[in-house]
Amino acid sequence: MSALILLLLAVCLALLILEDRQVRRDRSELVHVVYVNGIRGKSTVTRMIDGGLRAGGWKVFCKTTGTMPMVIGVDGTARPLVRRGRANISEQVRVLHRAVREGAQILVIECMAVDPALQAVSQHRMVRADIGVITNVRLDHTAEMGPTLEEICDSLSNTIPWNGTLFTADGAFLDQLRTNGRRKNCRVELAQPDSGLPDFDFPENVALALAVCREIGVDRDRALEGILRYQPDPYALSLFRLPSGAAFVNAMSVNDPQSTQLDYHRVAGRPGMVGRRLVLLINNRPDRGYRTEHMMMVARGLEPEEIWLIGASQRAVRRTLRHILPDTPVRLFPGAEALPLDSRGADTMIFAAGNLAGPGKALMERVRKEGEQSVL
Incomplete structure (x- = not known):
């Protein structure tokens, strides 16, 4: 019995090593990975970033969780993401691989994990984003992230990239996010709407998408044109x-x-x-x-x-x-x-x-x- 257990452990370890190698290979093929986290607006911001980068000429693969899991391929077509069984963060690995297979230069992906430990694993062991987004810090998922806004902010900070850049639209938690970012040598920037934006119900979402596009080198006017044509989530407001x-x-x-x-x-x-x-x-x-x-x-x-x-x-x-x-x-x-x-x-x-x-x-x-x- 003990020999069988050891054999099974060895097989599991081998599979984990192979998966890690595949993830590293796939990640090396992508110029950027943008990982979008936060309490509200994740799907919308993910889709807006996708629209702005495409308008800038980048080949983008996008995945949102939102009200139903969806992907937008390099060809710009939105398709439901078929799951076998219950949602599991391991699908982020499959999405990364699919993006590479389609020839994407950039993957824009919404965080699907709620548990703080799983958020950390999904960022640092799976998607390995160099650009992060935390849309806002609000009272939700308190059973997993903690009962206070400060604890929720720390939980969301598990997806802050090492040696990368993080954008947020939540000025109330900018100092806490910057403190958490310094521990990972990550630059944290506040994205705020400006007077030049067209009338929009959630200008902070547009500001975040524009900030990410600017970081990647897309001209503001071109990015804004793509953002305003973004494909909304099927069950959005x-x-x-x-x-x-x-x-x-x-x-x-x-x-x-x-x-x-x-x-x-x-x-x-x-x-x-x-x-x-x-x-x-x-x-x-x-x-x-x-x-x-x-x-x-x-x-x-x-x-x-x-x-x-x-x-x-x-x-x-x-x-x-x-x-x-x-x-x-x-x-x-x-x-x-x-x-x-x-x-x-x-x-x-x-x-x-x-x-x-x-x-x-x-x-x-x-x-x-x-x-x-x-x-x-």
């Missing part, structure tokens, strides 16, 4: 007009309380949205208890006229909401098909938040079928 006249906002991919409320206020301030009555639709998933708590924070902050619940733990959430907002009606629904979307008129905004898992994607399929998408 979006606005729909329902047949009843009500506005439906999909913010289910946002998750953290700060970003969710910021997104609501941005949309609510748009022409045609001002003064609309708010129905807050919360979709909860059973394996993200802390996000349920975060959505309670959102409900308290937004004080909607009515709250609709789908997904997991509905009765428990309703009990909590009755303490937080005792005068706000809370309605429970078994799934997306039961939601009375046609019961609200042009004076209402239905703002969907929480998670896309469970009935979330079915809800979006229904909204896309019944409604008409508008430009945010």
Whole structure:
């Protein structure tokens, strides 16, 4: 038995050595690897960087996790990334190899790890990026990264590249990121929007993409042209007009309380949205208890006229909401098909938040079928 165990250990060690050699060979074929981490906006920033670099003439391979795993090949075609089984960070190795096979010069890849140790492994043992991005530090994934923003910042810092460059749009944590960067001899820069940017809902995302493109040598105007043509995530923040006249906002991919409320206020301030009555639709998933708590924070902050619940733990959430907002009606629904979307008129905004898992994607399929998408 002991001999068999030793043999299996030897085989595993040999496979790890072979994989490490392959990773090193693949990485040496690429001019740059850009690794995008952060709490919100990772997929959008990854795709914007991809668009800006392509406009600058680089051969780029891009991979995002977002609401569903996708790759954009060197040919510019977006395709779903087929997974065998559950998500595993080892797919980053396969993506690296695929980028090289397609003849890419640059790989732009979104971090898919949440656990701090796995974030470190994915950067330093797998993709080995020379340019890093941390979009922002916000309250999410607290079970894995820690309950405070400072701990979350340290967790995200596990993808800071050795002897490289890191860009962030989060000025509040710039000093902490620079302190963490110095330990790895990494230059940390703050990317901020300037007055020359066109009207955009999230100018900080554009600023990050422009900073990365500038670092790689792409002219600003050319990079901006590509950034504004980027291919958005399939389930990114979006606005729909329902047949009843009500506005439906999909913010289910946002998750953290700060970003969710910021997104609501941005949309609510748009022409045609001002003064609309708010129905807050919360979709909860059973394996993200802390996000349920975060959505309670959102409900308290937004004080909607009515709250609709789908997904997991509905009765428990309703009990909590009755303490937080005792005068706000809370309605429970078994799934997306039961939601009375046609019961609200042009004076209402239905703002969907929480998670896309469970009935979330079915809800979006229904909204896309019944409604008409508008430009945010």
